[in-house]
Amino acid sequence: xxxxxxLTLSGMRDGLRDGSFTARELTAHLLxxxxxxxxxxxxxxxxxxxxxxxxxDAADARIKDGNARPLEGLPIAHKDIFCTDGVRTTxxxxxxxxxxxxxxxxxxxxxxxxxxxxxxxxxxxxFAMGSSNETSFFGDVHNPWREGLSPGxxxxxSAAAVSARLVGAATGTxxxxxxxxxxxxxxxxxxxxxxxxxSRFGMIxxxxxxxxxxxxxxxxxxxxxxxxxxxxxxxxxxTSVDAPVDDYVAALDAPLEGLRIGIVQExxxxxxxxxxxxxxxxxxxxxxxRGATLVDVSLGNIGLSVPTYYVVAxxxxxxxxxxxxxxxxxxxxxxxxDLEDLYRRSRGEGFGAEVKRRIMTGTYVLSAGYYDAxxxxxxxxxxxxxxxxxxxxxxxxxVVGPTTPTPAFGLGEKTDDPITxxxxxxxxxxxxxxxxxAMSVPCGFVNGLPAGLQLVAPAFGExxxxxxxxxxxxxxxxxxxxxxxxx
Amino acid sequence: xxxxxxxxEKLAVLARLSFEGDELGDITDKLAxxxxxxxxxxxxxxxxVTPMAHPLDxxxxxxxDAADADIDRARxxxxxxxxxxxxxxxxxxxx
Numbered sequence: 001x002x003x004x005x006x007l008t009l010s011g012m013r014d015g016l017r018d019g020s021f022t023a024r025e026l027t028a029h030l031l032x033x034x035x036x037x038x039x040x041x042x043x044x045x046x047x048x049x050x051x052x053x054x055x056x057d058a059a060d061a062r063i064k065d066g067n068a069r070p071l072e073g074l075p076i077a078h079k080d081i082f083c084t085d086g087v088r089t090t091x092x093x094x095x096x097x098x099x100x101x102x103x104x105x106x107x108x109x110x111x112x113x114x115x116x117x118x119x120x121x122x123x124x125x126x127f128a129m130g131s132s133n134e135t136s137f138f139g140d141v142h143n144p145w146r147e148g149l150s151p152g153x154x155x156x157x158s159a160a161a162v163s164a165r166l167v168g169a170a171t172g173t174x175x176x177x178x179x180x181x182x183x184x185x186x187x188x189x190x191x192x193x194x195x196x197x198x199s200r201f202g203m204i205x206x207x208x209x210x211x212x213x214x215x216x217x218x219x220x221x222x223x224x225x226x227x228x229x230x231x232x233x234x235x236x237x238x239t240s241v242d243a244p245v246d247d248y249v250a251a252l253d254a255p256l257e258g259l260r261i262g263i264v265q266e267x268x269x270x271x272x273x274x275x276x277x278x279x280x281x282x283x284x285x286x287x288x289x290r291g292a293t294l295v296d297v298s299l300g301n302i303g304l305s306v307p308t309y310y311v312v313a314x315x316x317x318x319x320x321x322x323x324x325x326x327x328x329x330x331x332x333x334x335x336x337x338d339l340e341d342l343y344r345r346s347r348g349e350g351f352g353a354e355v356k357r358r359i360m361t362g363t364y365v366l367s368a369g370y371y372d373a374x375x376x377x378x379x380x381x382x383x384x385x386x387x388x389x390x391x392x393x394x395x396x397x398x399v400v401g402p403t404t405p406t407p408a409f410g411l412g413e414k415t416d417d418p419i420t421x422x423x424x425x426x427x428x429x430x431x432x433x434x435x436x437x438a439m440s441v442p443c444g445f446v447n448g449l450p451a452g453l454q455l456v457a458p459a460f461g462e463x464x465x466x467x468x469x470x471x472x473x474x475x476x477x478x479x480x481x482x483x484x485x486x487x
Numbered sequence: 488x489x490x491x492x493x494x495x496e497k498l499a500v501l502a503r504l505s506f507e508g509d510e511l512g513d514i515t516d517k518l519a520x521x522x523x524x525x526x527x528x529x530x531x532x533x534x535x536v537t538p539m540a541h542p543l544d545x546x547x548x549x550x551x552d553a554a555d556a557d558i559d560r561a562r563x564x565x566x567x568x569x570x571x572x573x574x575x576x577x578x579x580x581x582x
Contacts, residue, residue, distance in 0.1 A: 102562040195542045209541060238548050239541075307525040318502060325503070327575050329566035336578050340503075348505030353513065356504055360495075360514060361521050363502040377528050379538035384531065386539060418517055419524050435542025459543060 004029050006487060009074055009168040009222040016063060016073045023063070023073030027056035027117055030075050034119060034166045037486075040147060043160040045080045045138050046088050047120040055117045062115070071229055072115035077170040079158050080121040081128055082108050082213075083202040091204045092124040092136040092154075095330045095350030105202025106234045107171060107213050114229040119167055123157030126352045127321065128178055128206045130154050131424045132414065135354040140411050143186060144483040145449055149408040152182030158216045159186040164486040169217040169226055173203060175210045176309050177403075177428025180440040183216055184403035184452025187442045189469065189479060191215045191223040194459045195435035196241035198227075199234030207316035208239070210309075210432045219479055220441065220469035224248035227462060243460055251463035252470040256290040259468060260396040262297030267401030267427050279444030279451040280402045286475055287400075287468070295396050299388040304381050305429045306422055311365050311378035312433070317355075318362025324350065357418065386434040393458045398468055402427055403440040403452030427454060437462045441469045442478035450478075490519040 004026050007015060015021055031049050038044060052075070059073035083089050083101035090096045104112070112118070125135040133141040133156025141156040143149040144164040151160040155172030159182035162170050172179040174192035183190025191214045198213040205211060215226045228248045234240040263284055268277060288294050326332040326346025333349055336342035351359070365374035392399050404424060414421045431438035436456050443453035453472075457465035473479050495515050499506060506514055560573055569576040 099566060102558050102566070196545070235550055238550070239545070241543070241545070242548070301531065304528060304531055307528050310521065311525050311528065322503070327567065327569075327577055328563075332568040339578050339580050342578055343503040344499070344505040347503055348507065351504070353510070356506070356510075357514060357517055357521070359502050359504060360498050360518055363498050364490075364518065364522065365525070367498070367501065373529065374525060376538055377531070377533060378525075379540060380533035380536040381528055381531050383536050383539035384533070386542070419520060422524075433542065 005033055005165040006482070008218045009225060010219070012074055012168050017068065023056040023059040023117065024053065026073065027052050027075055027119065030119060030167060037164055037166055041142050041144060041160050041164060042139050043123055043141055043157040043164070043166065044077070044120045045090055045092070045123050045157070048087055048118055052117050052119045059115060059117060069113070069115035071111065071225070074116050075119050075168050076111065076116045077120050077122045077158060077161050077167045078108060078118055079124050079155050079170065079172050081124060081173050081204050082171060083204070084108055084118070084121065087121065089121065089204070090138065091128070092126040092138060093350065093352065093355070094137045095324050097137065097331065099329055101202070103202060106199035106236060107230045108202065110230050111226070122155070122161055122170055125154035125156065126355050127204065127317070128154040128173055128175055129317070129354050129358055131177070131181055131421055132411070133157065134411060134415055135352055137352060142411070143408045144486050145187060145408065148411060149449070150185065150411050152185035152408065154178040155216060156182050159183055159188060159190070162186070162188050162216045162218060163483060165482065169215060169222055171213060172216050173211055173213050174432065175207050175313060176432050177425040179214045179216060180403050180428050180438060180452070180454060181425060183440045184450065185408040187450030187481060187483070189217050189220055189223055189439065189441050191227060191439040192431065192437065193227060193231065193462055194241070194437045196239050197437070197460070197462070198230050199237040199240045201234055201236040205320040207313040208320060209316060210313060220466050220473055221249070221252060223439070224252055224466045224470070246463040248463055248466050251467050254464065254467035256287060256292045256468060256471045259287070259292040259398065260295060261287055261292050262295050262392050262396035262399040264302070264399050264401040265296050265298050266302050271405050271426065272402055273406045273446060275446040276402055276406060276451050279446065280453055283443040283453045283472070284400060286472060290471060290475060297392040297396060297399055299385070299392060299430065301381065301384040301388050302430050305385055305433060306426055308378045308381045308385065308433060309425070309429045310361065310422055311374050312382060314358040314362035315366050315375050316362070318359045318366065321355070321359055326350070354418070382433045385430055389430065389434045389436060389456070397457070398465060399456045401454055403454040407446045407449035407451055431456050435459060437465055439465060439469060441472060442481070444478055490515060490522060
């Protein structure tokens with residue numbers, strides 16, 4: 001019999017329903033794995049064992065009574081950016097080291113209402129600002145595929161936890177690639193929905209016009225299962241979109257025949273690891289072999305996506321993070337001499353170096369004299385990039401390419417050079433700027449490390465994108481590979 | 488343009504941040520590098536382009552101005568390190 005942790009989320013659901021194991025057995029088994037993995041991977045900031053076991057008993061009772069909800073008893077973890085009522089929520093920062101929210105994020109509440117069981121809160125780059133999980137106040141996360149390498153970021157703890165089979169699935173957030181990049185580096189499936197598809201209420205804000213909650217799972221099928229439960233209009237988030245939520249699971253069987261897939265030429269050239277390119281080409285060939293049509297497409301302004309992002313995101317972050325003033329919640333400096341001193345030292349002590357860098361960058365590009373040259377210009381280039389995607393989608397149904405330029409890199413390798421670190425998100429940022437749904441699926445290995453294929457769809461095209469990924473995963477087994485020692 | 492320590496101090500005041508010891512040199516060097524990197528945006532021809540503030544060009548949705556939250560003050564203020572009689576405490580502002 002397959003070990004419980006080896007099952008996908010859908011497999012766990014089937015096992016619970018047919019009585020192969022109970023929710024308590026599954027939860028206790030995974031909690032033991034989490035405890036054992038913690039010294040090696042550091043994937044969790046908080047483990048909620050008691051609450052999880054109590055929820056598992058309640059789930060078992062519901063299953064026994066025939067009242068199981070769609071995700072009844074399924075073990076997940078939340079990125080520690082989502083507020084959880086009564087459970088510490090740190091956002092990876094000293095600033096919120098002791099913060100216990102008095103309410104749940106909408107995404108958290110929806111998944112709980114659907115029956116999911118939360119095993120803990122996962123490690124992350126501080127305030128989701130990072131691509132390696134090294135900016136966390138709570139220490140580096142290690143990549144299960146090779147300890148000493150980064151799992152990517154900012155949802156690095158979620159990606160490592162799913163990859164190491166510690167949970168069935170995890171939530172994440174993606175502002176410039178923070179779900180897709182760690183998913184690629186850890187060999188799992190990561191989905192960022194259309195901007196506004198999932199409520200941002202209770203999700204600690206970084207860059208409000210880019211942030212979007214999504215899923216880290218083993219398979220596209222599992223992503224469909226979770227996304228359906230998380231999505232929908234939320235009156236508490238004025239940017240959440242009033243559009244019907246498709247039945248993503250039912251849409252998975254759509255065939256690849258007739259699907260037009262655009263290969264982004266700008267993503268396949270200079271900067272992309274040669275072996276990674278081979279893996280991506282093999283993946284697109286698989287789509288073609290199964291009936292899709294391949295077309296070369298160009299996103300002419302995509303080369304400016306990283307500098308655009310590093311104006312827009314810091315500008316929004318400098319505004320959003322002004323709420324952390326040391327007074328109503330968060331870290332408060334000792335013995336302030338006056339109010340100004342309280343603000344500056346609380347923030348100076350509470351925020352780490354990368355967060356402070358981004359607040360300073362945002363303050364600079366928004367300040368008088370520089371606003372037009374940087375912020376306004378970035379908003380204009382953002383429209384050019386969005387228009388490039390719109391033109392591509394006149395020709396094709398999906399665009400694809402690599403998720404990252406290279407497989408996982410070493411912890412400490414890029415920490416002293418922010419620009420090099422920023423360029424790791426060169427293929428993922430465009431979808432955030434244009435608000436489009438995008439996902440990463442495992443597509444092979446480079447030097448023994450996972451590579452990811454990125455798919456991007458038109459707004460609210462999650463169903464079609466998930467179906468394409470699912471069909472690809474029916475034909476390949478990259479997504480089933482487990483890191484050595486974690487299977 | 489170059490960024491010097493005077494610029495950093497001015498920005499730090501605006502951003503309500505403090506930098507101690509080695510942090511000051513580090514932020515000066517790295518902010519200069521970041522600004523030099525984003526300077527390439529100036530090369531794009533955007534003369535007739537409308538700025539894009541929202542990815543889906545949606546209009547802000549409004550709701551009725553009615554209170555609907557039921558979080559009590561004591562729970563909210565439990566998040567703060569200094570409160571008294573339902574008020575947040577701050578250093579003296581007016582002498």
